[in-house]
Amino acid sequence: DWVVLSGTTDTGGITADTLNDYYGYQLTVIDGNSYSIVVPTAATSTVAAGGGTVAIKYLIGNDAGLGAQSAAPALGWGVGGWGQSTWNTARVATTADISLDNSSWNLSLWGEDLIATVRGGAIYYWDTSAGASSRAVLVSSLAGAESVPTEARVTTVSFPDRHFIAGGCTAYNSVEVDDMLVRWSSQEEFTKFAPTATNTAGDQRLEVGTKIVAMVAAREETIISTDEAVYGMTFVGGDFVFSFRLLATDSGAAGLNTMISIDGDVYWLGKRNFFRYDGIVKELPCSVQYYVFDRMQKNFIEKATVGHNKAFKEVTWFYVSNDNPAGTVDPEPDSYATYNYAEDAWTVGTMDRTVWSDSFGARKVPFAFDPDGHLY
Numbered sequence: 410d411w412v413v414l415s416g417t418t419d420t421g422g423i424t425a426d427t428l429n430d431y432y433g434y435q436l437t438v439i440d441g442n443s444y445s446i447v448v449p450t451a452a453t454s455t456v457a458a459g460g461g462t463v464a465i466k467y468l469i470g471n472d473a474g475l476g477a478q479s480a481a482p483a484l485g486w487g488v489g490g491w492g493q494s495t496w497n498t499a500r501v502a503t504t505a506d507i508s509l510d511n512s513s514w515n516l517s518l519w520g521e522d523l524i525a526t527v528r529g530g531a532i533y534y535w536d537t538s539a540g541a542s543s544r545a546v547l548v549s550s551l552a553g554a555e556s557v558p559t560e561a562r563v564t565t566v567s568f569p570d571r572h573f574i575a576g577g578c579t580a581y582n583s584v585e586v587d588d589m590l591v592r593w594s595s596q597e598e599f600t601k602f603a604p605t606a607t608n609t610a611g612d613q614r615l616e617v618g619t620k621i622v623a624m625v626a627a628r629e630e631t632i633i634s635t636d637e638a639v640y641g642m643t644f645v646g647g648d649f650v651f652s653f654r655l656l657a658t659d660s661g662a663a664g665l666n667t668m669i670s671i672d673g674d675v676y677w678l679g680k681r682n683f684f685r686y687d688g689i690v691k692e693l694p695c696s697v698q699y700y701v702f703d704r705m706q707k708n709f710i711e712k713a714t715v716g717h718n719k720a721f722k723e724v725t726w727f728y729v730s731n732d733n734p735a736g737t738v739d740p741e742p743d744s745y746a747t748y749n750y751a752e753d754a755w756t757v758g759t760m761d762r763t764v765w766s767d768s769f770g771a772r773k774v775p776f777a778f779d780p781d782g783h784l785y
Contacts, residue, residue, distance in 0.1 A: 716765025
């Protein structure tokens with residue numbers, strides 16, 4: 410968990426600017442009544458108290474469903490091969506063939522504002538007009554909110570009809586999470602998920618797969634990937650609001666941020682190959698397929714992320730390789746595979762990027778972050 414301090418004064422030789430750092434500090438619990446933080450500059454004296462009138466805010470943490478940095482091995486019932494080891498004996502991580510989800514976020518624009526969902530956690534709204542000093546709040550806490558899912562795996566905004574869509578979420582009037590359930594808000598009202606006779610909110614359960622992995626809005630269609638199949642969700646209006654088509658099986662996306670829409674076509678990283686949807690789901694012919702997947706750490710495939718560089722007609726996937734300097738302890742993407750869709754060519758290399766955003770509007774070049782938070 411993280412804490413943000415404000416209103417402090419210089420204390421023990423540490424400046425107020427350092428203590429009031431906007432991004433806050435990770436805390437370490439000492440006991441039931443106290444915790445510590447570590448700041449980047451050393452104190453010059455020891456003080457028992459001080460700091461002025463301090464305001465304390467806590468950022469979204471584990472109690473709010475933030476989860477873990479990396480996929481952890483599942484060691485409970487059903488893990489590993491049948492008959493392995495002895496009855497009623499805890500399994501070890503090296504034998505686990507199932508991984509729990511790490512904490513990944515997906516972001517959607519609603520006008521100039523932002524809706525952010527942490528996988529397996531809550532949905533938050535950030536009003537940009539309130540300025541950078543404001544924090545995101547739960548969508549369910551906004552005035553007029555109705556039956557907003559308390560938990561979701563992924564969210565997006567449909568185009569051009571503008572419904573806010575949640576996948577793998579809590580069911581209507583229930584606290585139970587259905588990993589294969591799609592729910593959508595009323596048109597142009599992202600806070601209203603309760604279906605009525607006068608709005609367009611509703612839901613639909615998908616059948617092929619065990620969980621919804623990724624969703625992106627494409628040209629007049631929302632593409633939804635489960636771990637086993639890909640669906641098309643199209644606005645049709647009327648009583649049904651949306652129609653759902655099963656587009657392909659054995660073609661699910663590998664992770665939350667591995668799917669991207671480019672000029673109406675959708676590209677994604679699968680568990681064994683790369684795919685494209687341009688009206689038909691097809692595998693991309695990939696000259697580096699075995700090179701990429703043979704050196705990929707499969708336990709961390711869901712950390713892979715995709716970016717677009719439109720100036721060069723390139724789609725790039727960043728993934729965790731077996732050569733990762735962190736080994737198997739919370740590694741972040743360190744390698745990439747790039748597909749040039751104009752020349753139908755592939756390139757590979759090493760680059761540690763965890764997010765990539767293409768040039769847009771006044772921003773003339775893409776920007777990206779590395780695992781240490783440096784902006785490029």
